[in-house]
Amino acid sequence: MKRIQIGMIGAATGAFLHLDALKYIGGIPVELKTLCYNRNRERAEEKRREYGFASITDDYRTMLADPDINVVDIVGTPLTHTQMIREAVEAGKDVICEKPLTGYIARESDPRPVGEKVSKLTMYRSVLEEMDELRSVVEKSGKHFYYAENFVYAPSVQRSANLICRKKSKILMMKAFFGMKGSSSPLAGDWEKFGGGCWYRNGVHPLGAILYLKQQEGKARGEEIYPVSVTADMGRVSGILTEEEHVHINAHPFDVEDNSTVTITFSDGTKATIIMSDTVVGGSQNTIDIFTNDGAMECKLLISDELRTCFMDDKGIEDVLISELNKDKIGWYNAFTTDAISRGYVGELREFLTAISEDRKADLDFDFAYLIMKVVYGAYVAAETNSRFVFE
Numbered sequence: 001m002k003r004i005q006i007g008m009i010g011a012a013t014g015a016f017l018h019l020d021a022l023k024y025i026g027g028i029p030v031e032l033k034t035l036c037y038n039r040n041r042e043r044a045e046e047k048r049r050e051y052g053f054a055s056i057t058d059d060y061r062t063m064l065a066d067p068d069i070n071v072v073d074i075v076g077t078p079l080t081h082t083q084m085i086r087e088a089v090e091a092g093k094d095v096i097c098e099k100p101l102t103g104y105i106a107r108e109s110d111p112r113p114v115g116e117k118v119s120k121l122t123m124y125r126s127v128l129e130e131m132d133e134l135r136s137v138v139e140k141s142g143k144h145f146y147y148a149e150n151f152v153y154a155p156s157v158q159r160s161a162n163l164i165c166r167k168k169s170k171i172l173m174m175k176a177f178f179g180m181k182g183s184s185s186p187l188a189g190d191w192e193k194f195g196g197g198c199w200y201r202n203g204v205h206p207l208g209a210i211l212y213l214k215q216q217e218g219k220a221r222g223e224e225i226y227p228v229s230v231t232a233d234m235g236r237v238s239g240i241l242t243e244e245e246h247v248h249i250n251a252h253p254f255d256v257e258d259n260s261t262v263t264i265t266f267s268d269g270t271k272a273t274i275i276m277s278d279t280v281v282g283g284s285q286n287t288i289d290i291f292t293n294d295g296a297m298e299c300k301l302l303i304s305d306e307l308r309t310c311f312m313d314d315k316g317i318e319d320v321l322i323s324e325l326n327k328d329k330i331g332w333y334n335a336f337t338t339d340a341i342s343r344g345y346v347g348e349l350r351e352f353l354t355a356i357s358e359d360r361k362a363d364l365d366f367d368f369a370y371l372i373m374k375v376v377y378g379a380y381v382a383a384e385t386n387s388r389f390v391f392e
Contacts, residue, residue: 072093081097144365175289
């Protein structure tokens with residue numbers, strides 16, 4: 001296997017999820033070469049020492065100029081992904097890119113607020129045009145692109161896919177729910193800065209898993225299965241709360257949605273419904289229910305009951321994350337154990353690094369990332385027009 005030297009762009013939460021997962025991966029020669037940050041040098045230096053990067057930089061182009069780096073892992077804001085992917089593959093690097101692939105980048109001439117004044121069909125067409133251009137660049141470069149959707153590699157989803165393929169089952173319907181109390185990012189409520197609301201930000205997770213499961217079903221049965229249309233209902237719910245009532249909800253949508261329900265129809269006539277909400281307290285809740293002609297499966301992601309904890313104080317564990325989006329440790333909680341594995345990050349990065357070392361693509365390639373964004377923005381069009389959106 002060739003030695004993999006990684007340059008990572010981004011030093012926030014996404015970066016550490018990838019880095020923690022790497023601790024579980026053996027047998028692949030990996031070196032953490034450079035960590036690129038754009039804000040807090042002190043924090044970046046701390047993380048350099050913690051994870052063992054050789055160096056840090058505040059300019060990703062310096063990283064791209066390093067001939068020793070052969071893989072760039074992009075975990076920064078989605079609205080800069082396209083430019084960074086383009087420059088990375090043109091510099092001869094394979095690319096791992098976090099979700100979402102991209103988003104609608106507001107133009108100076110756009111009326112504000114963007115999420116209310118710019119047509120979602122305009123956004124849809126703009127995003128597809130941007131991805132078409134980027135696809136051409138990636139293909140011309142001869143480098144590999146890997147789309148980092150960790151839900152696909154969650155053990156429950158992988159096991160479900162394996163069982164469906166072995167039985168050659170027909171998935172008739174899927175139902176997913178992703179609820180949390182809002183984003184930790186102060187930019188998440190502004191379309192211009194983030195590219196969308198809860199559907200864009202987190203809907204890509206269950207959407208990726210659902211599309212992957214249908215693709216695996218199709219391969220096992222010798223069928224080509226793909227989304228043909230989408231319907232959607234979206235809105236802002238948290239705005240009805242008083243300041244006092246809002247204290248436990250971290251959703252502050254300005255021109256984005258904080259609740260959405262999206263239903264996808266596939267080419268074989270089957271359906272999948274995804275419910276998203278930024279108004280759910282009690283930690284992150286993620287489930288995907290799969291119903292086939294000969295069985296049913298319930299996938300739980302980020303929900304574990306293998307360890308229950310109850311502490312009377314948080315002395316000594318102030319900086320420990322006990323469960324998703326719960327800062328408190330007092331009282332009973334379903335605690336994380338090996339969340340890097342259960343979230344799918346270990347399986348994701350093991351697959352990508354193995355593929356890179358063998359100079360091959362993975363299931364989650366540019367075409368998969370393209371399809372995700374097509375469905376995401378197609379759903380926005382459907383919600384705005386209150387009608388079924390049919391993909392061309």
